[in-house]
Amino acid sequence: MHLLPNKGQIKRKLYIESYGCQMNFSDSEIVASILSKEGYITTKDITSADLVFVNTCSIREKAEQTVRKRLEFYNSIKKSSNPRMLVGVLGCMAERLKEKFLEEEKLVNIVVGPDAYRDLPNIIKEVEDQKKSINVLLSLEETYADINPIRLNTNGVTAFVSITRGCDNMCTFCVVPYTRGRERSRDPESIIKECTGLFNSGYREITLLGQNVDSYLWYGGGPKKNFKKASIEARKKSVNFADLLEKVAQISSELRVRFSTSNPQDMTIDVIKKIAKYENICNYIHLPVQSGSTRILKLMRRGYDRKRYIQLIDNIKKLIPDCAISMDIIAGFCSETEKDHKDTLSLMDYVKYDFGYMFKYSERPNTPAARMEDDVDETIKQRRLVEIIEKQTKHSLINMKDKIGKTLKVLIEGISKKSNDEFYGRTTHNATVVFKKNNYNIGEYVMVKIIDCTSATLKGKIV
Ligand code: 5AD
Numbered sequence: 001m002h003l004l005p006n007k008g009q010i011k012r013k014l015y016i017e018s019y020g021c022q023m024n025f026s027d028s029e030i031v032a033s034i035l036s037k038e039g040y041i042t043t044k045d046i047t048s049a050d051l052v053f054v055n056t057c058s059i060r061e062k063a064e065q066t067v068r069k070r071l072e073f074y075n076s077i078k079k080s081s082n083p084r085m086l087v088g089v090l091g092c093m094a095e096r097l098k099e100k101f102l103e104e105e106k107l108v109n110i111v112v113g114p115d116a117y118r119d120l121p122n123i124i125k126e127v128e129d130q131k132k133s134i135n136v137l138l139s140l141e142e143t144y145a146d147i148n149p150i151r152l153n154t155n156g157v158t159a160f161v162s163i164t165r166g167c168d169n170m171c172t173f174c175v176v177p178y179t180r181g182r183e184r185s186r187d188p189e190s191i192i193k194e195c196t197g198l199f200n201s202g203y204r205e206i207t208l209l210g211q212n213v214d215s216y217l218w219y220g221g222g223p224k225k226n227f228k229k230a231s232i233e234a235r236k237k238s239v240n241f242a243d244l245l246e247k248v249a250q251i252s253s254e255l256r257v258r259f260s261t262s263n264p265q266d267m268t269i270d271v272i273k274k275i276a277k278y279e280n281i282c283n284y285i286h287l288p289v290q291s292g293s294t295r296i297l298k299l300m301r302r303g304y305d306r307k308r309y310i311q312l313i314d315n316i317k318k319l320i321p322d323c324a325i326s327m328d329i330i331a332g333f334c335s336e337t338e339k340d341h342k343d344t345l346s347l348m349d350y351v352k353y354d355f356g357y358m359f360k361y362s363e364r365p366n367t368p369a370a371r372m373e374d375d376v377d378e379t380i381k382q383r384r385l386v387e388i389i390e391k392q393t394k395h396s397l398i399n400m401k402d403k404i405g406k407t408l409k410v411l412i413e414g415i416s417k418k419s420n421d422e423f424y425g426r427t428t429h430n431a432t433v434v435f436k437k438n439n440y441n442i443g444e445y446v447m448v449k450i451i452d453c454t455s456a457t458l459k460g461k462i463v
């Protein structure tokens with residue numbers, strides 16, 4: 001059996017599915033690019049695939065269960081209609097479980113962690129010889145800077161560009177530092193080149209991606225921890241996140257720039273000022289708080305307390321009055337009391353987030369929090385989560401209603417799922433708007449008067 005096609009041979013088909021954060025979706029585009037050089041084309045039909053990859057997430061137990069269910073599904077496909085297909089597990093679960101995956105899941109042939117995708121062609125060759133194969137080495141340098149991602153499921157208008165990999169923050173609840181390794185920044189030149197290329201081929205919005213974008217720092221290579229030891233010359237030429245944001249915004253005023261995710265302990269005033277200065281850097285910041293209780297934040301090792309977080313929010317609102325803010329919150333972290341929970345609710349009342357991602361705490365093996373007692377009763381966790389979600393839905397609705405009557409600039413991203421006569425797009429605040437098409441096209445900016453809303457979507461008409 002020959003899996004790597006030679007030039008001129010029939011192309012092999014890769015089916016790739018991604019779970020978890022945007023970084024994973026972005027990595028799958030890198031994987032597709034690496035394998036395209038080996039003659040693979042991507043397919044959406046799993047029954048005709050030679051190779052099936054699932055790019056996995058370990059952030060919560062539920063995310064891992066989802067992947068296990070998918071593996072069962074692949075198994076049924078393999079048995080019923082595609083006995084030759086090979087199955088590979090990529091990403092965070094591959095990194096976390098390593099060899100165990102091959103032992104536990106008989107169906108899996110390949111296990112590759114987030115820093116080893118360049119090795120995939122070799123690994124596939126090994127599997128040719130009926131061997132199972134694994135590479136879960138993490139790297140201090142790998143950023144895939146030179147790889148031009150193959151855009152999968154693209155609308156041709158919005159794209160994600162990764163700028164850092166890994167995370168050094170070591171929040172006690174989080175598995176990411178173990179699955180994605182140490183933080184490293186990508187060469188700014190390669191970032192600008194990729195963004196310029198995207199703009200020239202019609203893209204109008206770029207989201208700069210990283211586990212912690214605010215700690216982006218480039219000084220000519222090498223891990224960030226060595227920055228202080230770098231030459232004065234290298235330090236003078238260094239590029240931080242505020243600098244990078246500006247460089248990307250200057251590519252064109254017609255190119256929208258977003259970024260994700262910010263860590264409150266690293267976000268600087270300079271970054272906030274750049275958002276205020278450039279109309280095309282969107283007025284939207286995703287600023288995960290996790291908890292409103294200083295005691296819990298300390299146990300989570302977040303590096304800020306309630307007061308400092310509020311100061312940051314005040315600075316944002318002062319410098320960018322029309323800025324939307326969203327959050328992540330974890331309900332029921334170890335030892336969380338009713339008072340801690342009330343602190344979270346009162347912080348939400350203070351900030352009035354536009355949007356939120358809310359979760360129940362899920363203990364992850366081998367994290368520092370796994371050594372604490374996961375002692376909040378499941379029913380209490382659930383009740384607290386519901387209270388947080390209900391509050392957020394109210395706040396989202398208030399923020400959306402506030403936009404009724406206003407005329408907002410919207411980038412058209414695609415045809416509405418509900419009606420062929422309507423487009424959908426987003427405002428600078430990341431709010432989705434649905435409106436009649438008129439004679440416009442996907443990828444154009446239009447001014448839309450907002451006439452109605454739900455807590456999740458605005459309705460409007462082009463003016
Ligand atoms: N349990 C629940 N939620 C978690 N997150 C990260 N780790 C955990 C965990 N162990 C949430 C955080 C983070 C988001 C990506 O996922 O809120 O910001």
Ligand code: SF4
Pocket residue numbers: 019020021022023024056057058059091092175176179180
């Ligand atoms: Fe999931 Fe975190 Fe890995 Fe992203 S980095 S895939 S959220 S575990």
